[in-house]
Amino acid sequence: MKEQPGAAASPLLLEVRDLTTVFPTRRGQVRAVDGLGFQLHEGEKLGIVGESGSGKSVTLLSILRLVPPPGETVSGEVFFRGQSLLAKPAREMRRIRGREIAMIFQDPMTTLNPAFLVGEQIRESLRIHSIVPRSNGLFSRLSDQKRKAAEYQRVWQAMADVGIPVPEQSARRYPHQFSGGMQQRALTAIALSCEPKVLLADEPTTALDVTIQAQILALLDQINREHGTAIVLVTHNLGVVAEFCQTIIVMYAGQLVEKGQIDQVIEEPLHPYTRGLLRCLPKIGAGAAKAETKRREKICPIPGLVPDLAILPPGCPFSPRCDVAMPACSEVESVPLLPLRDGRLVRCLRYQRQAGP
Ligand SMILES: Nc1ncnc2c1ncn2[C@@H]1O[C@H](COP(=O)(O)OP(=O)(O)O)[C@@H](O)[C@H]1O
Ligand SMILES: [Mg+2]
CATH class of the missing domain: 3.40.50.300 (P-loop containing nucleotide triphosphate hydrolases)
Structure with missing residues (x-):
């Protein structure tokens, strides 16, 4: 599959x-x-x-x-x-x-700034990483307005790529005017705008x-x-x-x-x-x-x-909840990560005998 x-x-x-x-x-x-x-x-x-x-x-x-x-x-x-x-x-x-390496954070609203238009935030992300040049090179001969228009082409493309409908209009909205799904798409557009590896x-x-x-x-x-x-x-x-x-x-x-x-x-x-x-x-x-x-x-x-990570039980931290725990599970100092066949790894004493060298 x-x-x-x-x-x-x-x-x-x-x-x-x-x-x-x-x-x-x-x-x-x-x-x-x-x-x-x-x-x-x-x-x-x-x-x-x-x-x-x-x-x-x-x-x-x-x-x-x-x-x-x-x-x-x-x-x-x-x-x-x-x-x-x-x-x-x-x-x-x-x-x-x-x-x-780009990251999409757990909470969209911690990344999206509520005070700025979504399009501006995507443009800023492209600028920070010099995907759109500030005012040198080719763009130095263009007027500010033309440069902005060229940058917005990239912004709209980034928004279209993540499936935000009517990018020209959506770019002029604030994050709170987006649904949860659209906020997540905007975040994804920011994360992907620089084509991370x-x-x-x-x-x-x-x-x-x-x-x-x-x-x-x-x-x-x-x-x-x-x-x-x-x-x-x-x-x-x-x-x-x-x-x-x-x-x-x-x-x-x-x-x-x-x-x-x-x-x-x-x-x-x-x-x-x-x-x-x-x-x-x-x-x-x-x-x-x-x-x-x-x-x-x-x-x-x-x-x-x-x-509670501050007061972990002795031995395997899962042992108090485990339906097949053995006495040894809470007695050992720590449970090693065991390599098994096919490159699989497991941290459980029950597999100790099967573990490879
Ligand atoms: N800012 C913080 N201050 C203190 N402890 C934290 C903080 N962030 C995370 N932790 C501790 O790290 C543990 C793992 O957190 P986290 O990685 O956010 O879990 P999750 O798997 O839900 O993403 C938490 O249970 C908490 O004990
Ligand atoms: Mg988390």
Whole structure:
């Protein structure tokens, strides 16, 4: 179904190694992201899934060095095309943000400025990255008005590309005059205006109803196909990842607990937490259709709550909620990430004997 296998052969774009980001709190240090690692190749669509509070947003912010203080990335590496982002000067990092790696933030209204016209905000994004020249080169001989007209051609094109109807008119509206779906499209237009190599999309469809959700995902899919843009899609909805992504990372309490090709993980989820997430789904893609028919009547959420990261239980942080936990699960100091067949990874003691060298 999903044309995956080529992706691994494509050039490596982004590599995250052993990334740890912490927040000091009154009750102690919180490890929002704890030793996370993954690779992203050109044209790949990677999904990161986990309940709210599992560290997904902080992962994306850490990659772009936008973690709000006093939060801090205390260890690990982020490589973009082989260069360490964590070591880059701030000025160089500003160029990379947006131009090479763009992010769609979780809340549209934190990115869109309510006081400016949507068209102006897209134009500003193009200007910051010199996609439209300010007043030198070819444009120095043009009057301001002509230059503005030329810039607006680009703005309208960017808006048309993301499916905003009548761009000439829509550009003259304020964000609050847009519906949620249209705001999300405007954000996507800003993120894509500079043709980034990597798009980090943080819950881009969460606030939208199902039809608009499907439209935004179709749009991201089209961008991925036409421009080869690699996409990291963060969501708490495993169904969205199942439809959209080739590779999936499941996060729990800041840690990667399972990783694999999406079809394999849906067919045969290994970590008890992933199984729990799958059980929460009312409906899933073709692969699991049969099992699903039996399940559909009864949707059972994972019992218990996402743990407080400041007071994690001993051993495996999922063990208090796990229906197959063994005594060892809460006795070990930490559970290692085990490499299994087909490049799959799982952080669960039950697979220790199957793990490769
Ligand atoms: N600004 C912050 N200050 C303190 N702690 C934070 C902050 N942002 C995130 N955290 C901590 O990091 C955890 C993960 O947050 P986040 O990455 O936003 O989760 P999600 O998976 O829902 O995107 C939170 O549960 C919280 O404990
Ligand atoms: Mg989040």
